[in-house]
Amino acid sequence: xxxxxxxxxxxxxxxxxxxxxxxxxxxxxxxxxxxxxxxxxxxxxxxxxxxxxxxxxxxxxxxxxxxxxxxxxxxxxxxxxxxxxxxxxxxxxxxxxxxxxxxxxxxxx
Numbered sequence: 562x563x564x565x566x567x568x569x570x571x572x573x574x575x576x577x578x579x580x581x582x583x584x585x586x587x588x589x590x591x592x593x594x595x596x597x598x599x600x601x602x603x604x605x606x607x608x609x610x611x612x613x614x615x616x617x618x619x620x621x622x623x624x625x626x627x628x629x630x631x632x633x634x635x636x637x638x639x640x641x642x643x644x645x646x647x648x649x650x651x652x653x654x655x656x657x658x659x660x661x662x663x664x665x666x667x668x669x670x
Contacts (some may be wrong), residue, residue: 570618574625577614578632584608586636623663627656 587604590596618625631653637643 571624571628573614573617574628575632577611577618577625578629580607580611580614581629582632582636584611586640623660627653627660630656 584604584607587600587607591598591600591604615625634645634649634653637649638645
């Protein structure tokens with residue numbers, strides 16, 4: 562069952578982005594920060610949830626790109642305590658504009 566674009570699909574996209582970031586971070590922490598091997602267990606589960614979530618989205622992969630970038634910037638800000646600069650925000654805005662053009666452009670052309 563695929564979900565057409567809606568508020569629910571945006572929730573699923575945000576969930577997928579969060580799971581992808583958490584999953585990748587856990588592997589990064591295991592390798593680069595020399596955390597315990599046990600860190601890859603929640604990372605593997607998160608990456609599985611990421612892949613499963615994307616199977617419920619019909620064709621909004623352009624929206625996923627922008628949502629992933631926004632989620633990564635939020636992660637950088639909240640978790641890594643690295644404040645986004647004007648270039649982060651400008652790049653995010655450009656990505657969202659591109660996603661909107663891809664998602665809705667042909668419907669209104």
